[in-house]
Amino acid sequence: MLERREAVRSLLADRPAGLLVVAGLGTPAYDLFAAGDHDANFYLWGAMGGAAMIGLGLALAQPDRPVLVLTGDGEALMGLGALATIGAQKPANLMIVVLDNGHFGETGMQKSHTSLGTDLPRVAEACGFAWAETVRDMGAIAALRGRLAKPAGPGLVRAIIGAEPTPKALPARDGAYLATRFRAALGLGPG
Numbered sequence: 118m119l120e121r122r123e124a125v126r127s128l129l130a131d132r133p134a135g136l137l138v139v140a141g142l143g144t145p146a147y148d149l150f151a152a153g154d155h156d157a158n159f160y161l162w163g164a165m166g167g168a169a170m171i172g173l174g175l176a177l178a179q180p181d182r183p184v185l186v187l188t189g190d191g192e193a194l195m196g197l198g199a200l201a202t203i204g205a206q207k208p209a210n211l212m213i214v215v216l217d218n219g220h221f222g223e224t225g226m227q228k229s230h231t232s233l234g235t236d237l238p239r240v241a242e243a244c245g246f247a248w249a250e251t252v253r254d255m256g257a258i259a260a261l262r263g264r265l266a267k268p269a270g271p272g273l274v275r276a277i278i279g280a281e282p283t284p285k286a287l288p289a290r291d292g293a294y295l296a297t298r299f300r301a302a303l304g305l306g307p308g
Contacts (some may be wrong), residue, residue: 118253120279121216125187126152127258128214133183133266137175137303141168141188144283145216153158156302160295166195169203171215173222176208176271177205180301183268190217191227193237203271205246210268213241214261218280223227241273249273249306 129138132155132189136142139159140146145162145168172186176178182275193200193215203211215237237248247270261274289295300306 119255119258119276119278121218121276122151122283123277124216124258125149128185128261128265129153129256131177131262131266133262135182136185136265137182138181138185138187139168139172139175141165141186143192144298145187145192146288147283147286148216148247154288155271156298158226158288164281166199168192168194169196169199171212172211173203173206173208176211177206178212181210183192183212183265184208184268185265186211188213188215189218189238190215193217194229194235194251197240198202200241200244200246204241207245207247207271209247209270211271212261212264212274213272214274215278216278217275218278223230237275238273241271242277246271246273249275250274251277253277263307264265267306 129152139158140149140161142161142165149158152272168186168188172184175182202274238251243248249272252274264272
């Protein structure tokens with residue numbers, strides 16, 4: 118089982134040039150920020166279930182840049198339809214990493230469906246993803262860095278993490294600032 122902050126930090130240790138990262142609501146955003154803030158990080162606030170679709174939009178709009186979505190099992194379960202759309206669109210540059218603690222961490226730590234039998238990698242494969250896997254150790258996380266550098270997706274990773282609480286590391290919460298900063302990282306003017 119992985120410690121969430123260490124896993125995210127390791128995944129981004131040798132951040133590929135041009136990597137765009139979308140972090141889902143709550144702890145995935147805190148984990149990404151704790152791993153190191155970056156202008157090409159987009160933190161979602163109050164957009165539960167939207168991370169994968171935002172990642173898809175970025176991957177389609179920026180086909181020459183790798184796109185990583187960091188999300189939790191609760192958000193991934195909420196947006197299962199997104200997996201079908203991603204599988205149909207087949208963006209080669211998109212990787213989704215689901216930080217799966219088997220609980221709905223933002224609403225009180227109730228068991229999530231992943232702890233009750235839902236296998237997200239199998240769902241992704243059934244939706245047409247190029248690859249999907251479950252990782253449980255840091256060696257497997259290190260191997261994912263190669264996939265980020267040379268994407269061949271879409272891919273989905275279920276990273277089995279502990280359910281222990283982690284201190285909050287809060288990125289900026291100003292949506293206009295985050296959007297403007299991210300657009301600048303994309304080489305676009307203000308919206």
